[in-house]
Amino acid sequence: MVANAQRRLAALVALAVTIAAGLVAVSLPESAVTDVVGDALYVVAAYAGLVVVMPRVSSFVVGAIAAVWSVGVEFFQLTGLPVQWAAEFRPLGLVFGGVFDTRDLAVYVVAASVTTGIDIAGRRVLLRARCSPRSIDS
Structure with missing residues (x-):
């Protein structure tokens, strides 16, 4: 129970930071770099949002849903x-994008994979911290 609450809180913080970073990215001059960064942040926001609403779901499932959602939205742009x-x-443009770009598909898959790996690593660290014997000083 505590682990789910911690995961949800971490995801909520990550979501807020990601949205802020995304708003900064879209305010910068458009380039290939800002496009890739924006795409990666989109996946991270989707991932974090999913964890906020369903913290018990496995990292792999959340990563797959975030990737499928992002790829689906990209094809919807067609x-x-x-x-x-x-x-x-205008805010709908931030959610659904604009013009289809095949490069975005690769960015989504890579970003979902990296985000999933970070989530798994973070959950392992929390698990080890909870399960490790603590020394008590007398």
């Missing part, structure tokens, strides 16, 4: 609807 929606309400 419909042209995200561009239309963003023209009407």
Whole structure:
């Protein structure tokens, strides 16, 4: 129970930091670097948001959902609807993007894999800290 609460709190903090970083990234001049950074942050935000609402789900499942969501949104851009929606309400452009780019697909998969690995490592550290015998000074 405590581990889930800690994971949820860590994800909430990560989500807030990621959103802030993403807003900074979209305010910078557009380039390949800012595009890749924005794509990676999008996946991290999706991952963290999923952990906030379902902290008991395994890291691998969360990573897969975040990757599938991101790839799905990228293909949805082929419909042209995200561009239309963003023209009407700018924040929708931050959620659904704009123009399809095959490079984004690779960034999503790599970012989801790295984020999953970081989450797994963090959970192991917390588990070891909870399970290790603590020395008591007399």
